[in-house]
Amino acid sequence: MLRLAAFINQVESHNPFKIEFNSTVIEMYKRLTPSMSFPMKYIFSNLWLFKPLLKKLIPSISSAGTAMLKTTYAFTTQKGSAGLNVLPQEAYVTANMRFIPHQGTDESIKIISDIAKQYNIETEVIHKGYPCPVVDYNSPIFKLVEDTVKKIYPGVPSTPYVMTGATDCKFFSDVCENSIRFAPLSISAKQMDSVHALDENIDIPTLVTGVDFFKTILSDWNKIYS
Template sequence: MGENKNGVLNQREMLYGERLGKMIRCETISSSFNQDLSKFYKFHEILEELFPNIHKTCEKHEFNGSLLFKWSGKGNGKPILFMSHQDVVEANGQWVHDPFGGEIVDGALWGRGTVDTKGSLFCFLQAVEELIEKGYVPECDVYLASSCTEEIGGEGAPLTVKWLQEQGVQLRFLMDEGGMIKEEPMKGVKGRFAMVGCLEKGYGDIRFTARGNGGHASVPQKQTPLTRLAAFMMDIEKHNPFTAKMNPTVAEMFRRMAPYTQGTLGTVMKYEKQLEPLLERLLPKINPLGAAMISTTLNFTMAKGADGLNVVPQEAYVTGNMRFIHHQGPKESLALVSKIAKKYEIETEPILIHEPCPVVDYKGKPFRLVEHVMKKMFPGVIVAPYAMTGGTDAKFYTPVCRNSIRFAPLEINEQQYQSIHGVNENININALPKAVDFYKQIVRHMEGWKE
């Protein structure tokens, strides 16, 4: 591609942008109802066109539209796995550019999935494609996974994990979506930070049901199913039943951010250990995101009452979405909520429960490897562990992996961060080459790794 460094970078940017653009132009919206796999098979054809070396060299497995490639290594060490999902959410609202146009405008590639998560999928596939082209053989087996059901919590990742279990695979570590490289990751924190997800909370969907006599709306009633549900929800909102407790991941995040944070927040971060009891009390009141990092949360999401506008329902329910922190898991958190619900004669029914995932030790080898490569590839970027408040496919991999690192080495700005599941999703194409090189370095650093 030429000797001029800037010229090479610019050529790579455009080449990668155009290649990722082909992936963006293939619409892969997943749906809980009537999942259409044909769009994903079309996407697979594009991947085969873009990454011929991977398809010729790697062992390929497909699970109802979800993909797994095995790139065999020359050694006997534990394998590693890179993963990013191929499905995307709907692209509603008014977009500046066609959400499935894959246009490159003003140095940015626009479209649904550029950030979440076809961008990172492209980068690790491109990294492996180029390594194979150069004749490189990895020290250990390298797996490349891409679910087509991440956005709907479907069977893609579980089926992949089931296959890995059947093969007796235990991963050294994996890397999935999660944190990225971002300037001012929290308000008042100045600097470029690589936010490496080390902690993923548990997950729960809960139905709360109230029953009563029902009747015609023209006859006034008290303590109806709906009014009891309303009182219950207000009680939860006013009197948070969950305990906030600082965890090592968030404490270390604060410690690393402290030198770059001015004012009171910086002082609190700097003296986090001494101020921990105060912080545990105040953080939930002043910062919702901070609260979510150190406690279980419950948000009410759906409701159903009568089928008619003039009917008092005999039965009504609301659903709640819970995210369980490690120190107060599903059993204890549900017991607290159920106790409050009983005051209002409301039944508590878990629909779906996932336990909190194993926490990645920021002092451990996998995290330190990511930190080492980041410092080498991205000078000036501060690496910090953080607690994820959302969920990823990595939660399904617990049976085969105890070190699930949730991080994609892509640099994004605030608008791009806000565009995830929103409008005008885009990524700067100059972020792609370094991300590709990051994954190459991770693979190469398996040489000489000792368990």
Template sequence: MRFLLLIPAAIVLLLLAALVRTLMTPNKNSNYVAPCDDDRSMMLAHKLAEMVRCDTTSHKNSQEWDQFAAFHKVLEEKFPLVHQRLERTVIDGNLLYYWKGGSREKPILLMSHQDVVPAEGEWTYPPFSGEITEGKVWGRGTSDTKASLMAFFQAAEELLAADYVPQCDVYLASSCTEEWGGDGAPKLVEELKRRGIELFLVCDEGGGIIAEPIGGIKGNYAMVGVFEKGKADVCLTARSNGGHSAAPPKHTPVERLAAFVTDIEKHRPFRRKFLPEVSAMFKRLAPYAPFGLKLVMGNLWLFGPLMKPILGTISAQAGAMLQTTIAFTMQSGSDAYNVLPQEATLGVNLRFIPHQGMEESLSILRRLADKHGLEMEVISANDYSQPVDIKGEAFTQVERVIGETFPGLAVSPYVMTGATDAYFYQEICESCIRFAPVIYGPEQMKGMHGLNENIQHNCLPGAVDFYKNLVQAQQRDSRDSN
């Protein structure tokens, strides 16, 4: 009896400890906004607009090199010093530039893809017009990812104009198959491997300067991607003898597929866990949150078990950082309303998390498929990427450069739920960081792969300066260590 009385007292003490800890954590604001620099931002906007006017739409397994050759001509015209002084290699439309530094130690690679997804639907401004209006550059590829591509080319152009020689070797890379997971980036990696290159740092797209990364946390935040989830496309098939719908037997193919989906929706077979990178994200963002959210986010040691089952309902993006996700994306059955199919299929997309990776997640799915009498075919699959050490030298360097370039901007590690070309570079680099130094507000996030893609042009000077500072960071770090 006495033990039972101690339980409420212990709960009260734990809550008081969390409350005191929260009250002792100072409130912070991430108050960075892009400054007005009309002349420079307009100059950069026009360069970006010219790049957008080149339609570089890529299609799976289609080799359309002419459009990329035209895009490469634009790059040559807009960034002449880069093309005069850097060594360029073109591999099936994919670009690799080598900028010789003072040392071959700790080389870095800046990258962003040149291809874009198809532009469908009715746009306010034509998708390849590169319209500059309303403080934005409009068109397919502005935010994904020609803005960052333009920014690091411009950074190199400005440094070359000042006769700057980097402390380390610098590589610039751009694939033309990223949007469909093609072989562009792997070909560039193979070329670097052939040269015997081991990279200190890769900086690709993925994260960015995100407005309100979690609901309720106001302001802009530098969300730096430190790993990306794995992925798989799976086809599940149910078979039967078919027949007329007037006398349906039990357990038709569609019913078995439906039972499979219901089973997964009801029992949620994938474990939820706060990985160190996710816990660090919550801890870093907590001081910027309103009190209730701050209390929970800053005390995962107490509230974590409560947060796991409900986080996905608060934020689908945040919930996806805790577990392997499964999405049902395609379905087929009979061609007629009154015919039972002999075969019905279900397309599934999974995204793997480190604590329950590709092998274990697919094994769980296969057991459930067997339970419901389904055939399972893995169309394609790759595991999660290796996480970047958020206390390591490379992440710390990027974090410091962000602070120098964007005063007042909070920095947090971030888990990529999507896929990037950086995945392929982990063969030759332990620190593949995903961060595009441009501002993604709700409008930009909505337009990415959707209608009316755009980017605010006042954020372009900061993007250029970020890459300039990152290239020069190695020199400063070397000087500081002496």
């Protein structure tokens, strides 16, 4: 248990994964910058200058922002002894990892495994997944989504984004060149924090707007590609 604790502390206190501003994140900030106020507007308008600083600051400011820049992980379960008064003969911890394209599955797993070896801990991959292909935000399909957003949410800008978690959309990657993960629902910051947590919820009226979005995009798709 002590070795497991030391291993977890090492990974948590000295993040081993590479932080990079990929092209999608750069495009996202480019589109969001006009809506920012000073000094953020100045900083993100000059990423060429402030990238090194932001790589250090973002991990301490925003977990969601960090997840767009690097492989992420979460230690989810840990077990030692089954009895309160019994020392464990063996112990384990599991981790859930989400891989970033610039430091993919095999490289990220090796990084964690190499750290575990330093504490004489064996590692085993229970299930292996791979980063989904990056969506082309200049494609006609992405443009269709943008146009539909303009119709349903007038005045709301659209921007590409790096998903900070896995979705079932990954199962479409083998048959779709661009699997776009997008929920046309208006939610608050509090509701965003409730995702997969206690009291997860959305407002009923936003469901109506979500239905309107899908009706519109399917209708426009039919006009374009029929």
